[in-house]
Amino acid sequence: MTGFKQKFVDAAVQAGALALAVAFTSALLKAAGASPLETYRQLISGSVDSFAEFAYVLRGWVPLILATAGVLITFTAGLWNIGVEGQIMLGAVFTTWALRLLQGADLPPAVVLAAGIAAGMIGGALWAALAGALKTYGGVHEIFGGLGLNFVATAISLWLIFGPWKRPGIGSMSGTEPFPETLWMTELASGHVSPWALGLAVAGIGVVALLVRNTGFGLRLKAVGKNPCSSHRLGIPPARYMMWAFILCGLFAGAAGALQVTSVYHRLIPSISSGYGFLGLLVAMLAAYRALWAIPIALFFAAINVGSIQLPIMLQLDSSLSGVLQGALVLFVLMAEGARRRWMRSS
Amino acid sequence: MNVELRNIQKTFGPVRANDDISLTIPAGTIYGILGENGAGKSTLLKILSGYLRADSGALLLDGRPAVIRSPADGIRHGIGMLHQDPLDFPPMEAVDDFMVGRSGKFFPDRKRACAELGKLAGDFDFSVDPEARVDSLTVGERQQLEIVRLLAIGVRVLILDEPTTGISAGQKQKLFQALRQLSGQGMTIVFVTHKLRDVEELCGQVAVFRQGRLIGETARPFDEGALVRMMFDREFERPHRSRAALGETVLEVRDLSVEDRRLSVSGANLELKRGEIVGLAGMDGSGQELLLRACAGLIRPVGGRVCVSGRNLTRRPYREFLDAGVAYLPAARMEAGLVRGLTVTEHCVLAAGRNNFSIDWTGAERQALKRISDFDIRARPSSPVESLSGGNQQRVLLSLLKEDLRLILLEHPTRGLDIESSIYIWDQLKKRCQNGAGVLFMSSDIDELLQYSDRVVVFFSGRMSAPLDAAGLRAETIGQRIGGVGFE
CATH class of the missing domain: 3.40.50.300 (P-loop containing nucleotide triphosphate hydrolases)
Known part of the structure; x- marks a missing residue:
């Protein structure tokens, strides 16, 4: 098959998967007694009708693309870093800790914020290194290790919110005492999204794109992911590279958590990761593990999330519909990919 | 019934x-x-x-x-x-x-x-x-x-x-x-x-x-x-062998014991000189791959000593064997040698070592093209290695070997290859010998063992024979020893 024809077939398969996902979700909506067209219209208008709404989308895009950037590294090394969720949480915890420590000190807010974000990245990296050590030295599969560590991370953040860091008076699900406004990252005019956070996110995905494609490190990571045995024989120690993949991923996840604290919630709240870690895994899969494709896909996912917020008000539909649509999309794309491979093999 | x-x-x-x-x-x-x-x-x-x-x-x-x-x-x-x-x-x-x-x-x-x-x-x-x-x-x-x-x-x-x-x-x-x-x-x-x-x-x-x-x-x-x-028994014509001059000892194995789940080899002794080719005969799983892997540093011996060029590398990490100029070519080329999904060019970059932070893809492609023409590989630089035939995969593996190797270890160097590729692979290996490397290989092909080895060692159920001089050795003798004759 020629390259052009191949590309055409690939695109057609992807489009087909997209159509199937939409058809599937529409059928669900029909069954629930809602009009699919009206729902999609609401989804779209809820996310891009105004600049403020779009700023909300970008605000969701930042942690999502950072989490995606992280898991792209672990995917490259052949690892299912499902613990990315907990790594985001630990990032948020470390950032909160650093800000609490430094907020009383006589330091410029920019320095405190930078220190907070750095602490968050380190926290995420440490949590990821734990999953990595369990995998490479303890023989615990990263999915189980990550899953366990996610629970522990949730427990840690709850304990902090209701224990040592609780609000004066009584601890509550609304989180810790908010930081003074001097420690809020600056936001764009109409609010909701910080240009600094956006810049960090863009830089993050850019670094990963370069790292995976254009560095020797990235290529060795890829080799380890595809065949640890051959890599070892070629003189590339798989365990060390897997550890590095975890640590780098943790840095990005930690940054996502840090930004949730510094530019979105301005405090630590329970489940501050908001599922962005898991969603990041989906984005990476849907982007076929290509960093640049992840940018629009993450944007699309963030838009669906924001757009679905008004579904309960406008159409009496639950906002979890966004998750249904995202999940269906990933499943149908993966299924189409599987079907395409089978078909290629038999033809 | x-x-x-x-x-x-x-x-x-x-x-x-x-x-x-x-x-x-x-x-x-x-x-x-x-x-x-x-x-x-x-x-x-x-x-x-x-x-x-x-x-x-x-x-x-x-x-x-x-x-x-x-x-x-x-x-x-x-x-x-x-x-x-x-x-x-x-x-x-x-x-x-x-x-x-x-x-x-x-x-x-x-x-x-x-x-x-x-x-x-x-x-x-x-x-x-x-x-x-x-x-x-x-x-x-x-x-x-x-x-x-x-x-x-x-x-x-x-x-x-x-x-x-x-x-x-x-x-x-x-x-x-x-x-x-x-x-x-x-x-x-x-x-x-x-x-x-x-x-x-x-x-x-x-x-x-x-x-x-x-x-x-x-x-x-x-x-x-x-x-x-x-x-x-088979029709078998032995071509003229040109032997490389032997140099100092490149591999010394003393009283080596190695084992895996199924088999153990103990008291193995072997000496290999630069320029020499030694073949290991035996049925698969008789212990020859244990010896080869121990010499490559891929498994740790239970006892005894492995020295490469006079340096005792027993139980040292695999990395040190690589640094000492040891190379290992496995029989399972796609499982333990090459990386499925990576191209020939990418393999060239991987083999070049670890001092390349950013990859010069044009340079790497030039490198790949050179190797492809030097080793007569039928592939393009952008071909994924799994799309190559077995012979071409083996050529890629050979082309990735470093220049100044001292010891080349091979499992079934020509298994599954056509005659043309087999001859080519051995020409390359003989060239390496002339440049001062020692070659230790295992094969279940008796013709190959007799044709290319200077000496042959036969394995049977974890025991190894004394080295037999390949000149004047008959296929039947090897066959009998593979079947266990002389091991009682």
Whole structure:
């Protein structure tokens, strides 16, 4: 098959998967007694009708693309870093800790914020290194290790919110005492999204794109992911590279958590990761593990999330519909990919 | 049960694994199947037991045509196979393993199974503890468990694939005793082996296979010389060999002991000089790959010493072997050599070492093109390695070797390659020798061993012979030694 024809077939398969996902979700909506067209219209208008709404989308895009950037590294090394969720949480915890420590000190807010974000990245990296050590030295599969560590991370953040860091008076699900406004990252005019956070996110995905494609490190990571045995024989120690993949991923996840604290919630709240870690895994899969494709896909996912917020008000539909649509999309794309491979093999 | 195979054909791609095989195995005999690696013995028996399906041919059981589509079918017809690597359930207790695979009630009666296992084991003087976990048993005990399991589900034809590999002498005696007892009761026993002594001791009749064909059948008493000729004899012309000048010692192995789950090699001694080629002969799994891997630093020896160019590298990390100029080319090229999904260019970058932070893709592609033309690889720089033929994959692996190697270790350097590629690979290796490297390789191809080695070492069940000078060595002599002659 020629390259052009191949590309055409690939695109057609992807489009087909997209159509199937939409058809599937529409059928669900029909069954629930809602009009699919009206729902999609609401989804779209809820996310891009105004600049403020779009700023909300970008605000969701930042942690999502950072989490995606992280898991792209672990995917490259052949690892299912499902613990990315907990790594985001630990990032948020470390950032909160650093800000609490430094907020009383006589330091410029920019320095405190930078220190907070750095602490968050380190926290995420440490949590990821734990999953990595369990995998490479303890023989615990990263999915189980990550899953366990996610629970522990949730427990840690709850304990902090209701224990040592609780609000004066009584601890509550609304989180810790908010930081003074001097420690809020600056936001764009109409609010909701910080240009600094956006810049960090863009830089993050850019670094990963370069790292995976254009560095020797990235290529060795890829080799380890595809065949640890051959890599070892070629003189590339798989365990060390897997550890590095975890640590780098943790840095990005930690940054996502840090930004949730510094530019979105301005405090630590329970489940501050908001599922962005898991969603990041989906984005990476849907982007076929290509960093640049992840940018629009993450944007699309963030838009669906924001757009679905008004579904309960406008159409009496639950906002979890966004998750249904995202999940269906990933499943149908993966299924189409599987079907395409089978078909290629038999033809 | 009488088993009759008629005109069995089976090909794997271009390889004729079974070429028009017809055999009759009467009930109550112990029937030996003898042949070297790749002779087609295992293929035939996998067809008989339902693991593989023949391309054509027929099977008759007690004179009636039978069709066996799966191992379950095979067992329904009363045919059970004891595989070379026991196909049991390591994390289970022996009695649970024993109960697996029998049609039975929803709630199996564990107590009765325990008693049954104990009784059957007792009949044959086997020592299987029903409560022990399977992975705590020795290979011999696992084999015994598998045999009583097959008997308990009513097998009437018992196929054993190389059963005497990896078990102790005592266990072997018990096994043979049990097999004689069973054949006395009318059981049909098919015994696959490459060991001449086993055949002589146990079998009533034997069929010899070579390169997918049935060469001949003989009955007791066996003529050992005739068996060896049938196994190994072939038209063979030895071309002129040009030897490289030998230099100082590049590899020294002293009293080396290595082991894996199945086999142990102890007291291995070998010396290899620069410019020398030493071949390791033997059936697969006789210990030669253990020695090779220990010399490459891929497995840690239990005892003894490995020195490369005078440096003692025993139990040092693999990395230090690489730095000392050791290279290892595996037989499983796609599993343990190349990385599926990466291109030739990407492999060149990987092989270049670890000092490249950012990749110069144009330079790397130029590199790849140079290697492709230097090594006559039929591929483009952007070809994924898995799309290459075996010969071209081997060429890629060769092209990735560093310039100044001291020791090159190879498993089956030309397995699966066509003649042109084989000759090319060996030309390259000889060139390396002329430049001062030593080559140690294992092969199951006797022609290859004789043609390219300066000396040949034969392995049999974890023991190694003294090095034999390849000049004047006859294929038959190697064949006999592979079959275990001279190892008593």
